[in-house]
Amino acid sequence: MDAQSATPLSTFDKLDPQKRGRVLEESLAEFAEHGYHQASVNRIVGRLGIAKGSLFQYFGSKEGLFRHLFSRALEEIKTPLKAIRDADTGEAFPLRLRRVFVEGAAFARSHPLIWRVYRRMVTQDGFPLREQLLSQVRGEALTYFRELVEGGQTRGEIRPEVDPLAAAFLIEAALDRALTAQDSPLLDAGFGLSSNDESTRRARLAALADMLSRGLMPPTGDTNAPRAHD
Amino acid sequence: MDAQSATPLSTFDKLDPQKRGRVLEESLAEFAEHGYHQASVNRIVGRLGIAKGSLFQYFGSKEGLFRHLFSRALEEIKTPLKAIRDADTGEAFPLRLRRVFVEGAAFARSHPLIWRVYRRMVTQDGFPLREQLLSQVRGEALTYFRELVEGGQTRGEIRPEVDPLAAAFLIEAALDRALTAQDSPLLDAGFGLSSNDESTRRARLAALADMLSRGLMPPTGDTNAPRAHD
Amino acid sequence: MDAQSATPLSTFDKLDPQKRGRVLEESLAEFAEHGYHQASVNRIVGRLGIAKGSLFQYFGSKEGLFRHLFSRALEEIKTPLKAIRDADTGEAFPLRLRRVFVEGAAFARSHPLIWRVYRRMVTQDGFPLREQLLSQVRGEALTYFRELVEGGQTRGEIRPEVDPLAAAFLIEAALDRALTAQDSPLLDAGFGLSSNDESTRRARLAALADMLSRGLMPPTGDTNAPRAHD
Amino acid sequence: MDAQSATPLSTFDKLDPQKRGRVLEESLAEFAEHGYHQASVNRIVGRLGIAKGSLFQYFGSKEGLFRHLFSRALEEIKTPLKAIRDADTGEAFPLRLRRVFVEGAAFARSHPLIWRVYRRMVTQDGFPLREQLLSQVRGEALTYFRELVEGGQTRGEIRPEVDPLAAAFLIEAALDRALTAQDSPLLDAGFGLSSNDESTRRARLAALADMLSRGLMPPTGDTNAPRAHD
């Protein structure tokens, strides 16, 4: 699917897996630390202790290297997200939203480099594949949330007049900011998402998810309240 | 406050105001188009038709130029935001939130360069003053929203158990994303914030604000929620 | 004769003839397209789908490969040229000159790669064997034309006062340019040698040969030509 | 006329004329020695003892440098050639042709670098401006010779049935080869154009011109030998 650009020049596939791992790791780190343009191929090969030519033999170009890293990352992201969605144990919407926030945060936390590279790409115009990659990722995320909301509406958990697209937009914005904040005390600004204490972080994520839910759920004041006994 | 870094080297202040204006304008444009690192001093002096040495005489360095631009931008942002806050004509919280969204969007729209530079800085680690400037801006914004929420709680417009800091975080996330989306169809992803039609944009902004409000307001045994006492 | 440099490192001779053929063909094409320095060993092995090491095992170096190709080409050139010369059916000089032009052009046309490589070598100093190869080729050609002229003088078809070396020089210059023009519209510059119509090309070649034979000036029964009695 | 590409980036014009001269001289030498692709900017700045950046400030790119050199050369060539043509002292065609050969050779001899660069460009495909520059030069040369021939026909000095275009082609080929031979003993192959003795060279050039004028064959194909009584 994203094959056309992500395939390394075959040489790379034949490498010793351990070396291959290091190459990916250090390259990803360089992009995460410096962004695309400021990342330096010189520095990468320096970290790795390999010849400059080798990296170009593997990936053809700086951009090729980035493409490879990025599509690998995409694959790694998709799997856990789909797992969440498909773990459809008739959970109520608010709980599912909490789960999405918590597990999304867990993923970003365990793959800080991938997350950071992604975040950079969102706002740096100069990125080589920005348009293509971004619309792909963004589209998937919004679709995912929209379906979540629509499902909730079907089950009467969400006010029918809510625009699913708008709700998805809002959820995505909140989650994105939350994930960003959790590895940047600066952006967290004291809220607690970048805390080292996991339960604190969980509580904050839940608080955000709940605030969103309360806005989306039926006014509850009304009467027959099917879930009065929740 | 940010004096230490923003003061140009005196020479600049003595310049013909018109020339001074052009220098600031074109430099800002360059940073907005290319981000900090990718921005080129060569190109800036090219646009301006002035000697390269002059820019260094005015601002000492590329970083000095950026500092100056950024602090000027900050000043320009603060004023209208405070105006909104202080225009406290006993408006109800949901309406005020709408106003903040709409006017914030209007500001970003009328100062696209400032907005874009700011957006870049948020996610580019390499920025020279990122930490300093970002915590400053972010802090002010969060404080602003927190006070807004606390005021709402005082007046009973917002559920007392809502954590003002969490609410501020959420509002800021939503607004930030909305403003970003409005000049990037890619990030808007079809929602409508990047539409050319002003009323469409207003409607979307209002939808987002309302969704936030509905979640924040008391459970309202009473029926028709947000606009109870308009 | 050119043995010292053209012999491949034995390995190559043992190759499957079909593969051997492809190697020579594609290598020649690369040199023809890009010239010696700009030709890329990487591209050659790419075209061929063989290992880079193999080419070096066959020919030792890029230069070795070129030497081999070039001496093979020389062999291929000599044979048909000699055929023309020896087909000495008591034809008159002007007709023979026409034949040489037409058949030379036919050869260059049917071996465009060889011809192009040769042409490049004539003017590119950097070529590895330029001196050696060029003097060899050029010498043979000039000798060939000189003998042609001398034969003509013996039979009284050419003015005795003509310097055979000078005539050979002139003929070679004209033929060389004609052959070059025929695959380069740019150098043909509208004369018609690069036309796709064979009879057009033949006519132009004949025109050149005839002009050499007859000269530009009128037959001058009259006196004061350029010193008739030298 | 060739302004668009040849204009150096202004900086160069303001240089100390002596330095400017050295830059042009050494750059031309590098291109003459190595051709376009093989010429090295590193080597040029090495020869000159200036910073690499300077050369790029002057000419923007390697190609820009070459363009500049080339158009300067064109200007230098045009002037003397036009001088010959316009020195129309009712000289007869054969003498005028001799003059063109002799003076052309003198020019090439006194500007060996220009001549060599030009020669390279003729046969190296990869040259950046080959098409444009070559058609320009070639066109002018052929036009020049065609007019010379047509003038000769008008005055009855040249057979009316001669195709002026073909004649121009032939003359150009001969002259081009002669000029090339004169600085390459290899291409001269013993003819004498690369001799150090000026009168020898002049004699050879004249011989070539005369052979073109008179042709190789005896004055009249027609048997009755109008000049039996010479």
Add this chain to the structure above:
DNA sequence: TATGAATGAGTCTTCATTCAT
């Protein structure tokens, strides 16, 4: 014998900064 990964000097080009004029 064939392979192809590794190499590293070399390519052109950009750029912020300095300093003599």
Add this chain to the structure above:
DNA sequence: CATGAATGAAGACTCATTCAT
């Protein structure tokens, strides 16, 4: 005070060649 020529480190990328497998 303005100028802009000079700088040279750093950038991405190429390529012929070697050598362990």
